[in-house]
Amino acid sequence: MRAGFSFDVDARDGLARSGRLKTPHGTVETPAFMPVATYGAVRGLSPAELREIGAQILLANTYHLHERPGEAVIEGLGGLHGFAGWTGPWLTDSGGFQVTSLSDRLSIEEEGVTFNSPLDGLRRQLTPETAMKIQQALGADIAMVLDECQPPEAGDLDRGVAGPRVEAATARTRRWAERCRKAHDRKDQALFGIVHGGGSESLRRQSASATAELDFDGYAHGGLGLGEGRSRRADLVAASHEELPEAAPRYLMGLGRPLDLLDGIAAGVDLFDCVIPTRNGRHGVLFTSQGVLRITNARYRDDPEPIDPGCDCPACRHHSRAYVRHLLRGGESLGTRLASLHNLRFYLGLLERARQAIAAGRLEALRRDLEGTVDTPIP
Amino acid sequence: MRAGFSFDVDARDGLARSGRLKTPHGTVETPAFMPVATYGAVRGLSPAELREIGAQILLANTYHLHERPGEAVIEGLGGLHGFAGWTGPWLTDSGGFQVTSLSDRLSIEEEGVTFNSPLDGLRRQLTPETAMKIQQALGADIAMVLDECQPPEAGDLDRGVAGPRVEAATARTRRWAERCRKAHDRKDQALFGIVHGGGSESLRRQSASATAELDFDGYAHGGLGLGEGRSRRADLVAASHEELPEAAPRYLMGLGRPLDLLDGIAAGVDLFDCVIPTRNGRHGVLFTSQGVLRITNARYRDDPEPIDPGCDCPACRHHSRAYVRHLLRGGESLGTRLASLHNLRFYLGLLERARQAIAAGRLEALRRDLEGTVDTPIP
Numbered sequence: 001m002r003a004g005f006s007f008d009v010d011a012r013d014g015l016a017r018s019g020r021l022k023t024p025h026g027t028v029e030t031p032a033f034m035p036v037a038t039y040g041a042v043r044g045l046s047p048a049e050l051r052e053i054g055a056q057i058l059l060a061n062t063y064h065l066h067e068r069p070g071e072a073v074i075e076g077l078g079g080l081h082g083f084a085g086w087t088g089p090w091l092t093d094s095g096g097f098q099v100t101s102l103s104d105r106l107s108i109e110e111e112g113v114t115f116n117s118p119l120d121g122l123r124r125q126l127t128p129e130t131a132m133k134i135q136q137a138l139g140a141d142i143a144m145v146l147d148e149c150q151p152p153e154a155g156d157l158d159r160g161v162a163g164p165r166v167e168a169a170t171a172r173t174r175r176w177a178e179r180c181r182k183a184h185d186r187k188d189q190a191l192f193g194i195v196h197g198g199g200s201e202s203l204r205r206q207s208a209s210a211t212a213e214l215d216f217d218g219y220a221h222g223g224l225g226l227g228e229g230r231s232r233r234a235d236l237v238a239a240s241h242e243e244l245p246e247a248a249p250r251y252l253m254g255l256g257r258p259l260d261l262l263d264g265i266a267a268g269v270d271l272f273d274c275v276i277p278t279r280n281g282r283h284g285v286l287f288t289s290q291g292v293l294r295i296t297n298a299r300y301r302d303d304p305e306p307i308d309p310g311c312d313c314p315a316c317r318h319h320s321r322a323y324v325r326h327l328l329r330g331g332e333s334l335g336t337r338l339a340s341l342h343n344l345r346f347y348l349g350l351l352e353r354a355r356q357a358i359a360a361g362r363l364e365a366l367r368r369d370l371e372g373t374v375d376t377p378i379p
Numbered sequence: 380m381r382a383g384f385s386f387d388v389d390a391r392d393g394l395a396r397s398g399r400l401k402t403p404h405g406t407v408e409t410p411a412f413m414p415v416a417t418y419g420a421v422r423g424l425s426p427a428e429l430r431e432i433g434a435q436i437l438l439a440n441t442y443h444l445h446e447r448p449g450e451a452v453i454e455g456l457g458g459l460h461g462f463a464g465w466t467g468p469w470l471t472d473s474g475g476f477q478v479t480s481l482s483d484r485l486s487i488e489e490e491g492v493t494f495n496s497p498l499d500g501l502r503r504q505l506t507p508e509t510a511m512k513i514q515q516a517l518g519a520d521i522a523m524v525l526d527e528c529q530p531p532e533a534g535d536l537d538r539g540v541a542g543p544r545v546e547a548a549t550a551r552t553r554r555w556a557e558r559c560r561k562a563h564d565r566k567d568q569a570l571f572g573i574v575h576g577g578g579s580e581s582l583r584r585q586s587a588s589a590t591a592e593l594d595f596d597g598y599a600h601g602g603l604g605l606g607e608g609r610s611r612r613a614d615l616v617a618a619s620h621e622e623l624p625e626a627a628p629r630y631l632m633g634l635g636r637p638l639d640l641l642d643g644i645a646a647g648v649d650l651f652d653c654v655i656p657t658r659n660g661r662h663g664v665l666f667t668s669q670g671v672l673r674i675t676n677a678r679y680r681d682d683p684e685p686i687d688p689g690c691d692c693p694a695c696r697h698h699s700r701a702y703v704r705h706l707l708r709g710g711e712s713l714g715t716r717l718a719s720l721h722n723l724r725f726y727l728g729l730l731e732r733a734r735q736a737i738a739a740g741r742l743e744a745l746r747r748d749l750e751g752t753v754d755t756p757i758p
Contacts, residue, residue, distance in 0.1 A: 040705070044423060044712035047697070069705045073681045077701055085697050302452045318426070318464050322456055326419070326448045333423035333712045 063095030079139025157199030157228035281339030442474030458518025536578030545577035660718030
């Protein structure tokens with residue numbers, strides 16, 4: 001890895017590993033979960049609160065920040081670290097996923113992606129070169145290559161095959177990766193490649209090995225969490241890892257529910273991000289040690305207990321289920337804030353437990369323990 | 380005043396006074412500003428943050444809490460202090476103002492107010508007796524009588540007269556006050572009467588003197604801030620004070636902008652509440668020592684300065700104008716939170732300065748200093 005960065009594995013448990021990813025803005029204990037700060041802020045939460053609940057690295061969306069306020073503003077204020085007040089490590093996605101999922105009149109060609117901006121309706125183009133330029137201006141510790149993320153044809157993922165559209169997108173992602181590699185010249189920023197290949201193990205192996213040839217600082221799995229089953233996904237991830245350099249960190253993009261994270265960890269993933277904890281929190285779906293609690297349910301109307309009596313987050317330390325329920329039902333923003341804090345603390349705490357379990361050689365026991373509770377709705 | 384309460388004046392400056400209002404849940408330095416926690420939460424802010432910026436007492440809306448979650452839920456969780464996690468003093472309004480301003484098919488009769496609930500459309504009635512019952516269950520340190528707040532006829536306020544509708548409402552408010560006094564029997568809760576009389580000084584004097592006969596723990600001015608000029612209002616407030624017992628705290632309901640508060644203080648008011656700091660904050664209108672700053676203005680796009688370099692609030696300590704602007708423009712709830720924190724800190728700081736000025740006999744100098752800046756838009 002480049003100067004200022006290092007990745008050290010401290011413990012292994014099967015394919016899983018725990019370690020430390022050093023960046024110019026601090027060290028991340030891995031496996032790590034990155035809260036999503038789309039526009040440079042995690043829904044209603046302050047940097048101090050995020051630190052308090054154990055966040056070590058945040059993810060921001062390149063495309064959204066490019067649209068507003070624009071990377072020049074952020075660069076002028078010291079990059080994401082200076083602009084958003086989170087002085088620890090940042091990762092930015094490439095914008096490709098957002099562009100393809102949010103835009104209309106999308107046209108993907110070899111040069112790049114052309115689309116209508118949802119903000120002003122004007123025509124924009126994102127190319128591997130502009131994706132690098134924007135991310136270098138944003139100044140995150142870790143940047144991502146521009147990839148083409150094509151949804152698999154129905155059933156392809158589960159059958160373990162990739163149709164021609166996914167095959168072509170995987171090949172193009174590899175060509176774009178090469179252009180990103182050339183266009184990227186910021187010395188204090190790591191650049192990760194992205195492995196695609198839909199539901200096909202052989203195509204993912206091929207993509208991983210071809211991407212690794214470009215010698216990135218780390219590697220991500222793209223295009224997963226789109227409907228494939230848990231065990232299929234674990235196989236795809238583990239197979240790709242065999243083609244990737246052992247010494248580089250691995251990132252499973254956009255996933256997922258708690259057990260999805262544990263599956264990824266068991267397959268050797270080091271980094272995760274997902275909007276589930278904040279989005280579910282907003283909708284009153286709260287993760288607890290006893291299962292999933294729907295706080296808007298009438299049974300919590302006068303419940304004096306904290307969301308999870310075993311949780312140490314500010315919402316559980318200071319407030320009752322009845323109060324959080326009342327706030328969320330009334331659309332009070334303090335409700336969203338408390339629910340997001342709680343769910344993020346659950347995720348960050350889960351990763352802490354996973355790191356400890358790996359060190360103790362007990363990751364499988366942790367996964368079995370959680371299998372019966374963590375995703376189960378509390379009736 | 381009743382046991383557990385006391386009000387001591389420490390200093391006077393003209394008609395203004397500073398002192399300490401002791402309640403069962405803590406002492407409030409007066410003159411004081413009460414942030415508005417409509418549903419038991421100040422827009423996105425935690426109790427700890429409110430304490431940090433100097434809040435000493437919060438106001439909650441009886442009517443809104445009656446609708447949701449209902450006073451029985453709050454009472455069962457230890458009243459507002461236990462339910463909402465703000466363990467300092469609370470004041471609840473009577474609900475009368477909300478009912479008359481929010482409801483349709485309103486019918487005001489001697490028995491009480493009958494209206495359609497905006498929540499479920501069902502017919503509800505609020506009487507002096509039920510207003511007391513609800514407020515006693517909510518358990519605030521200070522409760523308010525149910526009043527009938529009739530908007531003055533056009534021009535009445537400025538001409539200094541009251542039309543027959545305001546006259547009748549003032550008389551009814553006095554009759555309701557008597558029923559509230561009889562229905563209220565919670566020993567650890569103070570009860571304040573409300574003076575009405577529209578724009579007529581003689582009617583306000585009459586209302587004040589008749590309300591004072593009922594020996595309330597404190598007195599409020601109702602029906603002001605509805606279009607009368609600053610100097611007319613000051614006259615009306617000062618005239619009423621001459622009829623009220625000197626030893627009781629006085630509260631100017633629902634007002635206002637910073638200079639409205641200083642006017643009230645100069646006329647001898649001890650308590651204020653207003654949604655302006657939080658509502659303006661949400662809309663990007665920020666109070667600073669240099670004047671009113673519209674943060675969404677393009678000139679702040681890349682401004683690295685804090686909202687107000689002289690301010691000690693968390694928004695100013697940690698974030699730039701450019702970042703707060705970005706968040707508010709994008710509808711990010713952290714933006715609302717930071718703007719509300721800042722504006723509330725401005726108000727609470729203004730009251731601190733007023734208390735110091737009264738002690739130093741310099742309130743008029745403070746008012747003159749602020750007259751040219753505090754309400755003036757920064758161009």
